Amino acid sequence: MQATDTLRNEHLGVLTVLDHLDRAAAAAERGARVPTDVFADIQEFFSVFVDRCHHGKEELEVFPRLIPRGPAGLVQRLEADHTRGRQLAAAYASAARAYDPGQVEAGRRLAAAARDYAAFLREHIALETEELFPAMESALAPDDRALSEAFERLEVERIGPGTHERLHGMIDGLGPRIDPWTTARGH
Numbered sequence: 009m010q011a012t013d014t015l016r017n018e019h020l021g022v023l024t025v026l027d028h029l030d031r032a033a034a035a036a037e038r039g040a041r042v043p044t045d046v047f048a049d050i051q052e053f054f055s056v057f058v059d060r061c062h063h064g065k066e067e068l069e070v071f072p073r074l075i076p077r078g079p080a081g082l083v084q085r086l087e088a089d090h091t092r093g094r095q096l097a098a099a100y101a102s103a104a105r106a107y108d109p110g111q112v113e114a115g116r117r118l119a120a121a122a123r124d125y126a127a128f129l130r131e132h133i134a135l136e137t138e139e140l141f142p143a144m145e146s147a148l149a150p151d152d153r154a155l156s157e158a159f160e161r162l163e164v165e166r167i168g169p170g171t172h173e174r175l176h177g178m179i180d181g182l183g184p185r186i187d188p189w190t191t192a193r194g195h
């Protein structure tokens with residue numbers, strides 16, 4: 009199904025960013041002067057790509073179609089997850105704003121918030137891989153075309169044309185921006 013492939017690929021993008029965030033947060037926690045814009049760009053990715061776009065597709069297009077036909081309780085669990093995710097994302101955003109490069113305490117707070125949100129997202133993605141995608145494949149296959157078209161419309165309406173591509177470019181550039189700090193010691 010094209011719709012599940014789209015969501016699966018987006019999950020891979022999210023997992024890639026989380027791996028970069030792990031490295032950047034560990035460096036910040038040691039007192040390395042990781043530039044604030046690394047954490048700010050990752051925060052924008054969480055807010056625009058993960059929440060507005062990816063969770064938007066699931067909440068507005070997938071869940072309503074699945075409720076009458078899918079396994080009981082699955083959508084409710086995933087919606088509760090999304091609510092919790094928004095709280096953890098807000099905590100990360102505020103720790104990222106308060107981050108002061110080279111300050112171990114601020115780095116520790118940022119790393120703790122980053123780890124909480126990353127652990128949540130990895131668990132949520134695993135649950136969707138194990139339960140949501142099989143449920144979509146068995147209940148929503150006839151809706152695949154309508155779903156994929158709805159995903160494309162939502163992407164343009166919610167995040168604007170070109171934003172997806174810009175964020176993918178940002179992901180590709182993250183590694184080299186973080187690498188210099190992964191071996192750096194505190195000051």
Ligand SMILES: [Fe+2]
Nearest residue numbers: 063066086136
């Ligand atoms: Fe989700």
Ligand SMILES: [Fe+2]
Nearest residue numbers: 015062066136
């Ligand atoms: Fe998802």
